[in-house]
Amino acid sequence: MSLTFLFRVITRDVVKSNICQHVQSLHTGCRVLATDKALLMKLRKGTGYTFINCKKALEKFDNDITQAENWLHEQAQKEGWSKANKLEGRKAKEGLIGLFIGDKAAVMVEVNCETDFVARNEKFQQLVKDVTFAILSHHRNKMQSQTGYVKSILAGDELSKLSMAEGASLADQVALTIGRLGENMSVKRAVTVGIPAEWHIGSYVHGAVSGQTEVTMGRYGSLVIFQGGKEGEQDTLGRKLGQHVVAEAPLSLGNVDDLPCGESETRLLPQTFLSDPSRTVAQFLRGKDARVLDFVRFQCGETLVEEKE
CATH class of the missing domain: 3.30.479.20 (Elongation factor Ts, dimerisation domain)
Known part of the structure; x- marks a missing residue:
């Protein structure tokens, strides 16, 4: 077996391996994105908060949906009291x-x-x-x-x-x-x-x-x-x-x-x-x-x- 032929075989295997790893990485990334989207939809449906706030909460707590939901409620409570104070006096008939x-x-x-x-x-x-x-x-x-x-x-x-x-x-x-x-x-x-x-x-x-x-x-x-x-x-x-x-x-x-x-x-x-x-x-x-x-x-x-x- 010549050195040239051996070099070609090794090069082909390395390229093939890199491509497979890259493809696998893409698939893995797709799975992660799909999981994130499912969590986002679940959090959005369960709490009623905006997509932006739900996404922010999941990112803040590494996709821990329980912590994200608790944090959203706390923020809404704080914001609610702030808004309640600002809106106090406006007619509610x-x-x-x-x-x-x-x-x-x-x-x-x-x-x-x-x-x-x-x-x-x-x-x-x-x-x-x-x-x-x-x-x-x-x-x-x-x-x-x-x-x-x-x-x-x-x-x-x-x-x-x-x-x-x-x-x-x-x-x-x-x-x-x-x-x-x-x-x-x-x-x-x-x-x-x-x-x-x-x-x-x-x-x-x-x-x-x-x-x-x-x-x-x-x-x-x-x-x-x-x-x-x-x-x-x-x-x-x-x-x-x-x-x-x-x-x-x-x-x-x-x-x-x-x-x-x-x-x-x-x-x-x-x-x-x-x-x-x-x-x-x-x-x-x-x-x-x-x-x-x-x-x-x-x-x-x-x-x-x-x-x-």
Whole structure:
């Protein structure tokens, strides 16, 4: 074998080896890039943060998705408080009423934002849902030592100090959502009710957001506490009463013997019943062997009495 031939063989093998290594390196690099992209998509989908921030987080923690997610939440929380302070004072009259009825208990909340566009955002609706269940948990803790009819109105600092499921305060959760969506937000008010076994809770939400199941959301909401009603018809009765309260906006209950005082009637029982204009609410209830004991109506963005003062 000549030296020239041997040199050619060695050169060919070296070149071939280098090419194979280069190709393997390219394939390996492709796999790494694909893995990074999968992590990026997973982090983006799981947190809702921007691609740029998710990419930054993964790079910062060498693709450790748990550390990246924790860091993103921390940054959003800080940014949220910063934005919340900057946006404080900007009017937040839009938003949603959230309503949930559980086992002999109900919660209705009003969460505000600046625009209807944000009110339709899934992250804002998740905030409404989280707030509703945090308040329900607070209500159940209080109910352990109480019996009979229990009604509680919450607002302001009392709401902000409540704890969410993860342990953060409600105020922290609002700030986190402000950081994500960039609008001023607030939890304006909430009401919780607990009833005895033989009572019923009717409800209605107007302008309901589609796709919501556990917590019903919309622009208007009502709760109606009542007794009686024909067996198997209580749900329908409760819904009709709830619709009436939303539409006619009564301010007080009134008495069953009160006479109507015309179109400006603000007492519930003497009002002309929405579903049967030939009768008053009191007359309709009498025909159903039912009695309304209390009601609550929320309209998103409405000015409350204490705000007027």
